[in-house]
Amino acid sequence: MSKQKLVVVGNGMAGARAVEEVLARGGAEMFDIVMFGEEPYGNYNRILLSEILNGIQDADGITMNPLSWYAENGITLHAGHRVEKIDRAAKIVISNGGVRARYDKLMIATGSRAFIPPMQGVRMEDGSLKPGVFGYRTIADCQQIVDYARRSKIAVTIGGGLLGLEAARSMTVLGCESHVVHLAGHLMEMQLDVAAGGILKKTIEGMDIRVHTSKLTTEVLGTDKVEGLRFKDGTELPCDLVLVAAGIRPNSEIGQLSGLTVERAIVVNDHMQSLDDRDIYVVGECAQHRGRLYGLVAPLYEQAKVFAEHVTRTNVNAAYHGSKLATKLKVMGVELASMGITDPTDDNDEVVQFTEPKRGTYKKLIVRDGRLVGGILMGDIGKAPFLMQAFAQDAPLPEERLSLMFDLGTPSAKVTYDEMPAETQVCNCNGVTKAGIAASVVAGASSSKAVMAQTRAGMGCGACKGEVTELVSWLLGGEVEEDPSVHYYVPTIPMRKPELMREVVARGLKSVSSVFRELGNGEVDPSAKPALASLLITVWKGEYEDERDARFINDRVHANIQKDGTFSVIPEMPGGVCTPDELVRIGQVAQKYNVPLVKLTGGQRVDLVGLKKDDLPKIWSDLGFKAGYAWGKSYRTCKSCIGTDFCRFGLGDSMGFAQRIERRYRGIDSPAKLKLATAGCPRNCSEAYVKDVGFVAVGDGKWEIYVGGAAGAHIRKGDLLFTAKDETEAMLIGSRFMQFYRENAKWKERTYTFMERIGLERVRAVVVEDSEGICADLDAAMEASIAATVDPWLEAVAPKTANQFTSVIPAKEDV
Amino acid sequence: MMASTEVLLGFIDQIPVGEGRTFRVADLEIAVFHTAEGAVYATQAFCPHRQGPLADGLLGGTTLMCPLHDRTFDLRSGCGTSHEQLGLATYPTRVSDGEIWLHPVPSPAREAAE
Numbered sequence: 001m002s003k004q005k006l007v008v009v010g011n012g013m014a015g016a017r018a019v020e021e022v023l024a025r026g027g028a029e030m031f032d033i034v035m036f037g038e039e040p041y042g043n044y045n046r047i048l049l050s051e052i053l054n055g056i057q058d059a060d061g062i063t064m065n066p067l068s069w070y071a072e073n074g075i076t077l078h079a080g081h082r083v084e085k086i087d088r089a090a091k092i093v094i095s096n097g098g099v100r101a102r103y104d105k106l107m108i109a110t111g112s113r114a115f116i117p118p119m120q121g122v123r124m125e126d127g128s129l130k131p132g133v134f135g136y137r138t139i140a141d142c143q144q145i146v147d148y149a150r151r152s153k154i155a156v157t158i159g160g161g162l163l164g165l166e167a168a169r170s171m172t173v174l175g176c177e178s179h180v181v182h183l184a185g186h187l188m189e190m191q192l193d194v195a196a197g198g199i200l201k202k203t204i205e206g207m208d209i210r211v212h213t214s215k216l217t218t219e220v221l222g223t224d225k226v227e228g229l230r231f232k233d234g235t236e237l238p239c240d241l242v243l244v245a246a247g248i249r250p251n252s253e254i255g256q257l258s259g260l261t262v263e264r265a266i267v268v269n270d271h272m273q274s275l276d277d278r279d280i281y282v283v284g285e286c287a288q289h290r291g292r293l294y295g296l297v298a299p300l301y302e303q304a305k306v307f308a309e310h311v312t313r314t315n316v317n318a319a320y321h322g323s324k325l326a327t328k329l330k331v332m333g334v335e336l337a338s339m340g341i342t343d344p345t346d347d348n349d350e351v352v353q354f355t356e357p358k359r360g361t362y363k364k365l366i367v368r369d370g371r372l373v374g375g376i377l378m379g380d381i382g383k384a385p386f387l388m389q390a391f392a393q394d395a396p397l398p399e400e401r402l403s404l405m406f407d408l409g410t411p412s413a414k415v416t417y418d419e420m421p422a423e424t425q426v427c428n429c430n431g432v433t434k435a436g437i438a439a440s441v442v443a444g445a446s447s448s449k450a451v452m453a454q455t456r457a458g459m460g461c462g463a464c465k466g467e468v469t470e471l472v473s474w475l476l477g478g479e480v481e482e483d484p485s486v487h488y489y490v491p492t493i494p495m496r497k498p499e500l501m502r503e504v505v506a507r508g509l510k511s512v513s514s515v516f517r518e519l520g521n522g523e524v525d526p527s528a529k530p531a532l533a534s535l536l537i538t539v540w541k542g543e544y545e546d547e548r549d550a551r552f553i554n555d556r557v558h559a560n561i562q563k564d565g566t567f568s569v570i571p572e573m574p575g576g577v578c579t580p581d582e583l584v585r586i587g588q589v590a591q592k593y594n595v596p597l598v599k600l601t602g603g604q605r606v607d608l609v610g611l612k613k614d615d616l617p618k619i620w621s622d623l624g625f626k627a628g629y630a631w632g633k634s635y636r637t638c639k640s641c642i643g644t645d646f647c648r649f650g651l652g653d654s655m656g657f658a659q660r661i662e663r664r665y666r667g668i669d670s671p672a673k674l675k676l677a678t679a680g681c682p683r684n685c686s687e688a689y690v691k692d693v694g695f696v697a698v699g700d701g702k703w704e705i706y707v708g709g710a711a712g713a714h715i716r717k718g719d720l721l722f723t724a725k726d727e728t729e730a731m732l733i734g735s736r737f738m739q740f741y742r743e744n745a746k747w748k749e750r751t752y753t754f755m756e757r758i759g760l761e762r763v764r765a766v767v768v769e770d771s772e773g774i775c776a777d778l779d780a781a782m783e784a785s786i787a788a789t790v791d792p793w794l795e796a797v798a799p800k801t802a803n804q805f806t807s808v809i810p811a812k813e814d815v
Numbered sequence: 816m817m818a819s820t821e822v823l824l825g826f827i828d829q830i831p832v833g834e835g836r837t838f839r840v841a842d843l844e845i846a847v848f849h850t851a852e853g854a855v856y857a858t859q860a861f862c863p864h865r866q867g868p869l870a871d872g873l874l875g876g877t878t879l880m881c882p883l884h885d886r887t888f889d890l891r892s893g894c895g896t897s898h899e900q901l902g903l904a905t906y907p908t909r910v911s912d913g914e915i916w917l918h919p920v921p922s923p924a925r926e927a928a929e
């Protein structure tokens with residue numbers, strides 16, 4: 001029998017998943033598959049769009065089905081083609097690009113679009129949105145928003161639901177003053193009651209987002225672009241960017257045009273077929289099943305499965321019965337779980353409630369006839385898996401209500417997984433249960449990575465990854481077969497760092513090329529070269545053979561490359577202190593070279609940004625400063641506060657100490673950046689608690705040493721390693737810690753991950769109590785490293801390689 | 816139109832071993848690489864991702880890694896190796912008597928098959 005044609009309209013999360021389910025059931029033998037998608041790429045994870053808005057990911061980073069996936073599975077994809085018409089009589093679909101495709105079975109998965117509520121002035125005459133107004137649905141939307149936000153000061157998000165709040169958070173990340181305007185009296189009114197909405201509002205306002213509830217927007221002000229919003233109550237809010245997250249509308253016009261029954265969306269039966277045409281299936285947000293529409297991926301994926309079983313005839317009785325929605329969400333770092341109703345609706349409903357507004361914790365359960373009919377958990381959602389299970393299965397609840405809300409005497413993880421019912425859903429996005437994960441392990445998957453690839457658990461919003469990993473290791477009795485290469489220092493050389501260091505010493509390998517030659521497998525991975533260079537510098541110090549091609553461009557030209565290929569120059573400024581003369585000189589150099597941007601850095605020094613590579617040596621000579629090492633995986637800088645010199649609170653000479661630190665450690669390479677600070681008292685103005693190494697004066701000459709702190713994308717208070725009796729001792733212990741880190745951390749492993757991997761107890765034992773008897777070695781190694789550093793800006797007069805600073809070389813002879 | 820005869824870029828030792836440099840031929844900028852194995856390759860000067868300066872990238876064998884966001888390419892074909900939909904235009908080169916000659920007509924950027 002020749003193959004049938006399966007045509008899919010809509011290449012989004014439901015459409016692509018449905019095709020995967022078809023392929024998993026041998027669909028490639030049954031069908032020639034043709035897909036149309038209006039967006040010009042393969043399917044991506046829409047749930048992660050906020051990461052594009054925040055700049056954490058680009059489009060590639062959230063792609064789930066790259067173009068190669070379609071090719072490998074023999075699927076013809078018409079990306080960038082919108083299907084305009086279905087000719088049901090001829091069984092043909094026609095795209096706006098003129099492509100015609102005949103079908104035997106058709107699947108519609110056109111999803112939804114952002115709903116733009118009627119507001120005066122929201123659109124221009126030609127019907128397009130007024131410049132500055134955006135929906136929030138696609139990669140293209142996000143790219144435009146990011147672009148526009150760069151030029152905007154005040155951003156308003158209309159809609160205080162999940163999407164709106166996420167978007168408002170991103171607006172602050174993009175540097176805008178961020179407001180949320182919400183029609184209802186409290187935030188997320190679909191998932192939360194008044195009390196929880198109020199607590200969430202407080203938490204969010206603490207993140208510098210202004211929340212306006214009970215506000216109806218009636219007009220978008222401005223003639224050719226957004227200038228503000230006007231509300232029903234007559235008030236106005238000036239702004240230059242408006243993001244609309246006020247709900248979604250299904251793309252069901254295609255059904256209407258083709259004569260299918262459409263109410264709020266295209267109406268389907270339990271097999272996900274259109275009521276009017278059994279050869280047309282509808283899956284996803286554009287489908288209406290038993291009167292309900294779904295806007296979360298979990299139910300859509302269930303629909304996709306039913307469709308696949310039915311269309312491939314692997315189960316002709318496959319039927320979708322609707323989903324009970326229980327969701328676990330993370331809104332701007334606040335963990336939330338919500339299921340069923342938010343307020344009691346029956347006099348006999350029993351409400352169990354707990355509130356701790358100060359910590360943002362709120363728990364409320366609504367029980368009817370001994371069964372859970374609604375629940376809200378906020379802040380602490382430890383009990384969510386159990387409760388969501390009970391809700392979905394309508395299971396009777398234990399009499400002791402307190403235990404529904406709290407883990408009383410937390411049992412060990414082992415017992416928990418033991419007790420976990422097989423049908424407990426672990427990954428909500430992809431609907432993977434404990435049994436599903438167990439089956440994958442039984443079938444031979446022996447690492448969490450393999451289980452995730454097979455079952456897709458953890459591949460949606462990612463919130464459950466940790467739990468999946470723990471469960472897998474429990475299932476394997478703790479014998480998870482790890483991919484051993486994750487421990488290698490660089491991928492192509494099968495050794496961990498300490499082992500590799502011993503081998504390098506034993507064989508006397510002093511250059512990166514010699515390490516590849518003697519220990520590698522013939523393959524030279526470019527990303528491994530800087531990692532090896534860093535290790536060799538730590539091992540060999542002054543004897544290291546510096547092959548410049550092994551180093552990242554920043555370390556070849558001693559400046560920091562910028563997005564447009566220009567460089568930035570940061571002169572050293574110990575403790576953030578300089579003389580008036582020095583300050584004037586920096587200003588003069590900035591003028592002379594027409595520096596596009598002069599910026600004070602977070603590390604208390606001056607950054608000259610946007611310089612041509614060719615100018616670098618001249619600038620260094622004119623500056624007459626030492627290099628600030630702001631470009632490398634190395635000691636960066638040590639911030640300080642005013643300390644005893646002028647501050648009326650000062651307990652220790654934080655400024656002097658910072659300067660002595662900088663003069664000692666400048667130019668010391670390390671596995672990742674080392675950012676330090678000293679504070680003159682525990683008021684901590686220089687933020688020493690959140691540095692890789694921070695020193696805080698506590699009186700009587702004593703200094704507390706904090707290590708492993710961070711306040712970048714990741715925030716962690718440093719661990720108190722030791723309280724030193726004076727500056728000399730503080731310097732010594734700090735130094736030892738840095739050397740221990742240099743010798744043992746993985747490439748690019750910051751101290752905050754290093755500390756969590758090694759543990760404070762062990763680090764303290766080694767560097768304070770000398771439990772391994774290596775302190776003298778650590779101290780000597782650091783002294784030798786310090787002695788071996790040379791100011792790289794001296795290459796201004798003695799370049800190290802040919803055309804080191806030449807941005808463009810003219811061809812010798814143009815023919 | 817660019818002349819289709821070969822152009823003399825200059826001595827090979829203008830490019831340190833294992834690194835790249837950008838050359839200008841008439842109005843055109845071209846990234847030229849001198850691999851550790853001694854071979855010379857030429858590609859478009861700027862990364863198709865976000866215009867990173869490719870000559871500032873890192874080389875391993877014939878693999879080039881862009882300095883801005885770590886996309887990798889095979890210098891021999893121009894094909895993207897980390898992101899197959901990205902590709903580079905390459906230019907034929909040869910070395911004789913220590914001098915690099917380049918044919919300034921690119922073989923087109925490799926793109927993913929539609």
Ligand SMILES: Cc1cc2nc3c(=O)[nH]c(=O)nc-3n(C[C@H](O)[C@H](O)[C@H](O)COP(=O)(O)OP(=O)(O)OC[C@H]3O[C@@H](n4cnc5c(N)ncnc54)[C@H](O)[C@@H]3O)c2cc1C
Nearest residue numbers: 010012013014037038046082083110111284285295296297
């Ligand atoms: C910012 C954001 C965050 C979200 N977060 C979560 C979350 O945390 N958890 C959760 O469960 N859900 C979340 N969702 C919802 C989830 O992404 C959607 O429910 C899901 O993507 C819907 O899948 P779909 O296939 O029905 O629609 P879509 O993914 O929208 O796919 C439809 C595709 O069809 C295309 N199309 C439309 N019309 C045509 C046509 N005529 N011809 C060809 N192609 C067409 C569209 O361009 C689109 O690519 C979020 C959504 C957004 C926007």
Ligand code: HEM
Nearest residue numbers: 600601602603604639641648649682683684685686687688
């Ligand atoms: C009389 C008391 C204080 C005055 C007058 C004062 C003033 C200032 C000023 C003018 C700035 C610089 C703002 C800028 O860079 O634009 C600043 C920054 C700062 N202050 Fe204060 N401050 C005081 C007390 C404190 C205290 C007690 C703390 C800590 C608990 C503190 C923490 C900070 C921090 C963390 C910064 C930012 C530092 C940085 O930019 O890196 N300040 N302060």
Ligand code: SF4
Nearest residue numbers: 641647650680681685
């Ligand atoms: S940390 Fe203490 S000593 Fe230093 S400036 Fe702040 S208040 Fe003064």
Ligand code: FES
Nearest residue numbers: 862865867881884
């Ligand atoms: S510009 Fe080359 S990887 Fe981004």
